[in-house]
Amino acid sequence: MLWKYFRIPRRFNTTGTSSLFDAAISEAKPLKSSKPIPTFTTGNMRTSPQKLNHLARLIRNMTLDEAEAQMRNVLKKRGLNVAQMIKRVGHVLNHNYNQDKKEYYIKRAWVGKGAFLKRLRIMGRGRHGVMHRPHAHLKIQIEKIKPKSDIDELLKKFKKDLFIQVQDTKPVYPIHPVWSSKPWKYVTSDKWVDPKNALIRRRD
Structure with missing residues (x-):
């Protein structure tokens, strides 16, 4: 039953010959199965x-x-x-x-x-x-x-494996020893120059 799926133009007479019927079927437009959902x-x-x-x-x-x-x-x-x-x-x-x-x-x-x-x-x-x-x-x-x-799952997994957090196993030491609470001051005292006191923060 093709009549429920196709709309036949009015200018064609379905009771005529087979050639007219074939032309009507070829020019018929299929009906839309679903309506668009409105807002x-x-x-x-x-x-x-x-x-x-x-x-x-x-x-x-x-x-x-x-x-x-x-x-x-x-x-x-x-x-x-x-x-x-x-x-x-x-x-x-x-x-x-x-x-x-x-x-x-x-x-x-x-x-x-x-x-x-x-x-x-x-x-x-x-x-x-x-x-x-x-x-x-x-x-x-x-x-x-x-x-x-x-x-999408592969891209998500790739992005997850791309950025790996590196855990530090060693403590971080300052590059320049903290000799004084005032880094702009040039310290020449023995207690500041001594390497044993290099990592100890002191006040002048």
């Missing part, structure tokens, strides 16, 4: 973009489970809204795309500026000013976790 957003929230950006920086390059647990335990007011959005992403992947949320991670997370409402600010001596009620929203883009190949 997800929290919607406008009553917070400033600067405060919300701290949460966006926190969940980047995290898996969905790690990001949700992090947002539920963070000491920020809007962390719960971000956690609910990440939970909704997992349900959408399971219901609409038949995917497991454990196979995805947050590739990008950025903050958008919403409406800044202007309100009256009452001050002393009959004066007034303007205050702003900021709004912002957070968007995330998810991507499937790529399995690590053997080449």
Whole structure:
């Protein structure tokens, strides 16, 4: 049954001869098997973009489970809204795309500026000013976790073996003996010139 995988142009009549049917099959375009996964957003929230950006920086390059647990335990007011959005992403992947949320991670997370409402600010001596009620929203883009190949493991092992820390087995002695606490002073006394007292720090 090729009809479910191909879209037949309308100008061809499938009830005609075999030549028309072959031409329709040759020009037919295969249907896409999966829809692209869109970006997800929290919607406008009553917070400033600067405060919300701290949460966006926190969940980047995290898996969905790690990001949700992090947002539920963070000491920020809007962390719960971000956690609910990440939970909704997992349900959408399971219901609409038949995917497991454990196979995805947050590739990008950025903050958008919403409406800044202007309100009256009452001050002393009959004066007034303007205050702003900021709004912002957070968007995330998810991507499937790529399995690590053997080449990545070999490169990681090569970089690890390339830099080897050398342990010193002998104590380090100063090249020039410490003859005085004032190295710019020329000492001519016998107690400083004596090699037995070369490594002993003394005060003049």
